[in-house]
Amino acid sequence: MHFFAPDIGIDLGSSNTLVYVKKRGIVISEPTLVVVSGTNRKQVQSVGDEARRELGRTNASKTVVRPIRNGAIADFDMTALLIRYFMRKAIGVSNVVKPKVVISVPAGMDDVNRKAITEAVRLSGVSKVYLVEKPFAAALGSNLPVYDPIGSMVVDIGGGTTDVAVVSLGGLVVSQSIPVGGAKMDEAIINHIKREFNMIIGDRTAEDVKIDLASAMPLTEERKVRIRGRDLLSPQAMDIEYTSRQAYMAVHEPCKAIIAAIRWVLERTPPELAADVMRTGIHLTGRVAQLYAMDQFIANELGIPVLIAKEPGDCTALGLGYIVENMVMLNQQGRMPQMA
Numbered sequence: 382m383h384f385f386a387p388d389i390g391i392d393l394g395s396s397n398t399l400v401y402v403k404k405r406g407i408v409i410s411e412p413t414l415v416v417v418s419g420t421n422r423k424q425v426q427s428v429g430d431e432a433r434r435e436l437g438r439t440n441a442s443k444t445v446v447r448p449i450r451n452g453a454i455a456d457f458d459m460t461a462l463l464i465r466y467f468m469r470k471a472i473g474v475s476n477v478v479k480p481k482v483v484i485s486v487p488a489g490m491d492d493v494n495r496k497a498i499t500e501a502v503r504l505s506g507v508s509k510v511y512l513v514e515k516p517f518a519a520a521l522g523s524n525l526p527v528y529d530p531i532g533s534m535v536v537d538i539g540g541g542t543t544d545v546a547v548v549s550l551g552g553l554v555v556s557q558s559i560p561v562g563g564a565k566m567d568e569a570i571i572n573h574i575k576r577e578f579n580m581i582i583g584d585r586t587a588e589d590v591k592i593d594l595a596s597a598m599p600l601t602e603e604r605k606v607r608i609r610g611r612d613l614l615s616p617q618a619m620d621i622e623y624t625s626r627q628a629y630m631a632v633h634e635p636c637k638a639i640i641a642a643i644r645w646v647l648e649r650t651p652p653e654l655a656a657d658v659m660r661t662g663i664h665l666t667g668r669v670a671q672l673y674a675m676d677q678f679i680a681n682e683l684g685i686p687v688l689i690a691k692e693p694g695d696c697t698a699l700g701l702g703y704i705v706e707n708m709v710m711l712n713q714q715g716r717m718p719q720m721a
Contacts, residue, residue, distance in 0.1 A: 386472055386480035388708050390701025391464065392518070393484055393498070395449045395541025396563055397668065398429075398463070399695065400471045401702035407695060408471050412436075413540075415446045415459045428466045437583035451560035452487035452515075452542035454497045465505040479508040481708060483701045485515045488544045488556035513704065515539075515697055516546035517553055519666040522700030523690045527551060531661070532654030536643060537697065538667040538675070540564050543639050545646045547654055555649045559642045563669040566591050566632045573631035575613060578621050582610040594628035597636045597678035636675070640682050647683070662686030666696040 390401035393413070400409035411429030414436065418424040426443055427435060436445055448459035472480065482502050486495060495512055502510045516535045517527065525533040528551045537544040540563040546556035567587040574580050574587075582590075586608060593606055609620040643663070647655060663685055665676055671694075676687040690696050 385478045388481045388483070388705045389468065389471060390698060390705045391467070391482060391484040391502070392515075392698040392701060393449060393460075393464070394539050395447070395452055397540060397694070398467060399698035400467050401698050401705060402471050403702075403705050403708075406702065407698050409467055410694075410698075411467070413447065413449050413463065415448060415463055417444055417446055417459070418442060425462060428463060433585075437585045450541060450564075452539075452558065453490070453494045454501065457497060457501060460498075461501040461504045464502055468505050468507075479506050481509045481511070482507045483511045483513055483704050483708075485518050485697050485701060486512050487542050487558040488514045488516050488546050488553060489558055490514075511704070513701060514544075514546070514553060514556070515542075515558075516544040516556060517548060518698075518700030518704070519544075519690075519696040520546075520548045520664070520700065521703055522696035522698065523664055523666060525664060532650065532657035533661065534643075534646070534650075534658045534663045536639070536663055536665050536667075536670070536679070538562055538639065538665065538669040538672075540668065543642055543667075543669075545639075545642045547646060547650045547658065549654055549657075554651065554654060555646050557642050557646050559638060561635050561638045561642075562667070563588070563591070565635045565638075566595065566669070566672075569635055570595065570628065570631045573627065574608070574610070574621070574623065577627070579613040580608075580610040580619055580621060581613055582608060586610065590623065590628060591632065591672070594623065594625045595632045596625060596629050596673035597632070598674040598681075599629050600625045600673070632672070636672075636678060640679065643679065643683065659685055662688050665689045666693045668694040 387403040392399040398413045402408050412433040414432035416426040416432045446459045448456040454460045499510045519537045520527050520535045527548045533548045542558050543561050544558045547554045570587040604625040608623045612619045680687040
């Protein structure tokens with residue numbers, strides 16, 4: 382039995398959750414999913430990776446729950462359960478002194494949702510909860526000079542939200558969070574196939590199509606895949622040939638929404654900091670930053686250099702991890718620790 386529980390950082394995303402444990406690094410990266418029985422939602426069947434294996438394959442007796450949608454809590458009980466499950470999996474339960482938790486939230490989240498997330502974490506048995514805005518943590522995890530008098534722009538494209546922010550002197554100068562991310566792109570692909578081919582596909586198939594075919598700009602060499610689904614007009618199965626051009630058209634609207642959010646932030650950024658951004662470029666983080674040609678699309682639309690972080694999906698968790706590793710400075714100064 383451990384007397385002191387290690388402090389942890391939780392990147393609670395709409396699609397994926399990462400857990401960073403002090404002195405151990407990222408120990409969990411699993412889908413933000415819970416499968417419960419259809420008759421009694423309190424009876425949990427599976428969580429995380431195990432729940433994803435059942436996605437699109439459950440029967441009437443089971444329901445797949447996405448407790449986080451668009452970066453906010455959609456189901457409080459399931460969110461609390463999921464956090465408790467991941468925490469126990471990461472650090473166990475036999476600890477006398479409970480851990481402190483640093484958890485990411487979308488930029489500009491309102492007080493009601495902040496209180497809901499804080500309470501959901503506290504129900505897992507922790508000593509203290511710190512909320513950190515996602516783009517700040519992503520910038521920290523990308524090793525950007527967040528505490529210097531320099532403007533750095535981060536665009537974190539996750540599963541449920543895209544967070545755009547200019548960071549300087551240890552805080553967010555201008556920021557915006559929009560409910561557009563990987564889930565919206567999956568939904569756009571589902572709707573496009575339904576409209577064009579009268580075929581219904583599941584979320585998992587749509588995600589696979591997004592990863593394999595979708596791009597922010599048209600590909601020079603067209604690619605094709607065969608997709609199997611259900612005929613909208615009959616109960617029969619059917620399959621179609623789907624091209625990279627069609628996938629590009631499907632996700633184009635979400636990509637344009639991300640551009641609009643970046644423009645909104647740039648237009649409200651002080652001139653000196655905007656000049657820094659023009660010089661140093663826009664930094665992309667988040668799993669969906671890896672969508673093919675996303676960096677080139679943003680650069681062409683805005684005329685600003687765009688760089689993708691080395692491990693874009695891990696940046697927020699690594700930023701939270703840096704705070705976790707320097708928790709003493711946070712407690713003493715009441716502010717985020719400075720970069721070493």
